[in-house]
Every structure is written in structure tokens, then in C-alpha cells.
Amino acid sequence: MQTNRRTLLKGMAGMTAILATNPIIALAQEGAGGVLRVAAAKPAGDLNPHAFKGLWAVQDLIFEPLLRYEHGGRFSPALATEWQVEDGGRLLRFKLRQNVKFHDGAPWNAEAMIWNLDRWIGKDSTAWMNASRLFAGHKVIDDYTVEITFKEPVLGLLNEFSYVRPSRFLSPKSVDAAGNYQKPIGTGAWMEEQATNDGSEFERFDDYWGDKPGYKHLELMVLPDSRGRMAAIRAGDIDLTGGEFLAPIKATEAVTLQAAGVPVVVEQGTSTIVAGLNPDRNPALKDLKVRQAINIGFDRNAISQVLYKGLAQPAANIFPETVHLSGKRFPVPARDPEAARKLLDEAGWVGDGVREKDGQTLSIEIVVSEEQIAGSRSLAEVMQAQLGEIGIDVKIRSVDHASRHSDIPARHFDIALFTTFGAPYEPFGTIIGLLLSTYDNGVDGKLVIDPEHLDPLVNAAASASEDTVEQATQAIHDYLHDQVSCLPLFYVPSIWAHTNRVSGFKAPSTEYDLPYKGLALNF
Structure with missing residues (x-):
């Protein structure tokens, strides 16, 4: 699509209608100081980490892995502080991080890990994962040490335990008596406050074990049309947009935003x-x-x-x-x-x-x-x-x-x-x-x-x-x-754009992550 004055004005006109009908954006305009406003092309959806329906980047806000995939294929500790692969690749031992809580106060420990594993590993529905297809058993060594064994060495084993789903962790208290998922409660830096088809609101989890965001709220604003997203970021109505699966930016749009003075980050994906x-x-x-x-x-x-x-x-x-x-x-x-x-x-x-x-x-x-x-x-x-x-x-x-x-x-x-x-x-x-x-x-x-x-x-x-x-x-x-x-x-x-209100932006290591870490908001 060629961007010209006519299409830009049409996008701005459409943005006016969006602002009139979208309460999430209206709220953000009224008091955006401590709020990071992120665009999404569609609602977050079902955030159950053991299902395959919701937006990956939103699940990443709430649920954490044992280890994180970093740039260049490295791994960093998350809910596990150490891991060892032994017995020729048939045994994986995790040492779990202590003093971690779920958003509802439930403790993170070996019991919580096993409860989550049993919801997906070894099931036919996840046989596309080698760790699940070749799963042989697990063993609790102590409250913060778990061993998982496999029938044969697992290709890409550590990668699979860094996925956004199904290998992230849900509070055992966030299901009903029959074990059915009820609401998204994890250990991550953000807690969901509310969600509608117009967007979602998240509050910082102040008991988070890691580095806490410097702002208290994050709002996901659903803007399905890319022209509306471009108009919104130029007007300062959103702070961040981009990502292949969250709110894609076309190259033509990136060039137009750059020419308009909007910071655009383009990195090798x-x-x-x-x-x-x-x-x-x-x-x-x-x-x-x-x-x-x-x-x-x-x-x-x-x-x-x-x-x-x-x-x-x-x-x-x-x-x-x-x-x-x-x-x-x-x-x-x-x-x-x-x-x-x-x-x-x-x-x-x-x-x-x-x-x-x-x-x-x-x-x-x-x-x-x-x-x-x-x-x-x-x-x-x-x-x-x-x-x-x-x-x-x-x-x-x-x-x-x-x-x-x-x-x-x-x-x-x-x-x-x-x-x-x-x-x-x-x-x-x-x-x-x-x-x-x-x-x-x-x-x-x-x-x-x-x-x-x-x-x-x-x-x-x-x-x-x-x-x-x-x-x-x-x-x-x-x-x-x-x-x-x-x-x-x-x-x-990998293409992202943000306003001058945002500093410290770094493109995420995968397209499945939301790059909120290290960001500061210039109030």
C-alpha cells in the first residue's frame, strides 16, 4: 500500500472513531503517565498456557518458563536457576528458583512444577514436542529439585522448555475442582486486571521475584487495522507496536514512520x-x-x-x-x-x-x-x-x-x-x-x-x-x-515502533515475546 496524504487522513479519521468507542484507549489518554500502551491486531483471547489459542506475547507477560531463550540461541535462568542434562541426554534435572510466588500467593516449587507438567507432557495432543513424545517420567528430589527422564535423547530439549506454551506455568489454584482452567494466574511481572474485545489491562505484580517494570500498568489496545495503528502511534495514543504475531508493521509503514520522526527499530529476525x-x-x-x-x-x-x-x-x-x-x-x-x-x-x-x-x-x-x-x-x-x-x-x-x-x-x-x-x-x-x-x-x-x-x-x-x-x-x-x-x-x-515517550527499547529475542523489559517511560 502506498502511503499518501489521502490515506493518512483516512487513517486519522478512522482513529477518531476508534477513540470514541474504545474505552481502553480513552482511559489511557486520560492518564497515560504510568501506563505502557501496546497495540495488538486482535484480542488476547484464551490465555491458558496449556492451550493453543491466546496471543503468545500476552501469555509471555503472565507465565514464565524454566529457562528463557536469548539472542543467538543462549538460555538464561527463569523459574529454574540451574539445569543439567545427563545420561546421554535422557535425564534433565532442574534446580528451581526459591522465594517465588504466583499472583494468587501460591508457592512456586516442585509440587507446582509437577502439577503443570502433568497437564501436558506425555499427552497425544503435545506429541509434536519431542520432550512430550519421548517422556518417560519425572521425580521430585526435594522441594526445589525435579528430574525428568526420557526414553531417548531429546532433540532441542532446552528449546522446548523455553516455549511460550505449553511449557510455562499456571497457578494450581487457578482451576476449578475438576481441573478446568478458570483464569490466567502465573508468576510473571504482570497480572491481568480485565480483558474485553477492545483490549486488556495488566497491573504490575509487586511481589515479582525479578526486575520489576518502572511503570505500574500495561494496556493492550486492540486496533485491527494497520492504518489505525500507524495513526495512533504518530498521534501518541499508543506507545509501542510491532511484532510478527502481535501487530505487524509493513515495510512501507516502517519507512513512513521513520520519515515522520517516529523511532523504528529494525533488526535481523x-x-x-x-x-x-x-x-x-x-x-x-x-x-x-x-x-x-x-x-x-x-x-x-x-x-x-x-x-x-x-x-x-x-x-x-x-x-x-x-x-x-x-x-x-x-x-x-x-x-x-x-x-x-x-x-x-x-x-x-x-x-x-x-x-x-x-x-x-x-x-x-x-x-x-x-x-x-x-x-x-x-x-x-x-x-x-x-x-x-x-x-x-x-x-x-x-x-x-x-x-x-x-x-x-x-x-x-x-x-x-x-x-x-x-x-x-x-x-x-x-x-x-x-x-x-x-x-x-x-x-x-x-x-x-x-x-x-x-x-x-x-x-x-x-x-x-x-x-x-x-x-x-x-x-x-x-x-x-x-x-x-x-x-x-x-x-x-523484526520491526517495532515506539514513541519518544519510551526509552531503553530492545527488540525481543523471539517474535513470541513482548518487549517490555528494560523499558522506561518518560512521563
């Missing part, structure tokens, strides 16, 4: 947009030379400009450097039409205009979904134009989100766009979920299917020791790169 290739549907893609020609037949920098106004870094690896075990850096392929044409000639695809071979035209269909990746139609149009110049006929098929969820697992595409999972699920979330043919990951589908060559590499990495895992994952990266099994396009940036 942890996910990648990758074009998946399906040789089983289009036999032309079985030829390495054809894949190589496509790889250098379009301009990644041009795509970055189209989608992210240059804010996204073009990619050659499936993971950015911000992901642990992301591998050695490969050079980003530069567009080289002459070299691409030569490769197609060598592959037997010849002729002026659209190339042919054995009576067949070199035609490829790209499937895109604007609901999955905003701007993906424009991305495909760049590839269509540039690959057309080397003799490849590119057709674009746009689908809605539901159709994509059926087409991609069924492999009804020649080329389709995928997004890697991002931290804290990396690297093995994507390696197992999108690359291992035998693993059922539902509607996400498979980026690459290669049982003969790739599956053994993935299985070797999955069973590698700490000493050999880097070499084993590098073998996967090398194979994907050498075989051009997929086309990494660019690394998705």
Missing part, C-alpha cells in the same frame, strides 16, 4: 522466506541445471525492495546468523541472465521466447497466499518477469489461507513460499518439520522431500552428540546449497 521446489509435480525441476538457472535468474535485492523496501537482507542460507547452528555463510546468488540461459541450453531447454524440450514448454507455476505472506504476489511477479527474460514461463496462482493449507501438504505446487519457524523453535523445528519426509507436520507441508539423500542427513543430525551436531547440521546446509534443493530468498526482519 530469526526466520527466512524460502521458495520450495517440487520436482515430483514438475519434472523440469529434477534437473540440477534448471534449478541452478532459476536460482541466478532473478534478483533477490529487487525482491527485498518490493517486499521490505530494502529492510530485509537477501539470503543464501536457510537460516540467518541469528539462529544457532545456522552453518557457514554461502554467498548470495547474484542475478546473471547470461549464465542462466547457458545452463538452460546445457539442460536441453532451447528456443526463442519460452524454451522447449521434447515438445514441452518450460512452464512453472508459483503458488502464493497474501494471507500467509503479505506481498507474496508482488514477489512472484518479480520472479515471473525476470525468469521470463531467460525463457521460463512463470504462472502465478493466488490462494487463500485455507486453500494453501490443503495445497501445500498435498504438494499441489511447482514453487511455493515457506517461512522457517524462527526462534525458539530453531534450528531443529525447521530441519525436522520442513525437511524430514517421514515427519508429519500437518498443514505446514514440506519444503524439501528427498528421502534418499536428505532424510539420512537429518536423522544423523537428530541423533548427533553435542560434539558432532555442528558438523552434522552443516552437512544438511551443504546438501541443500549444492543441490539447490530450495531457494532461500531473504531473512525476515
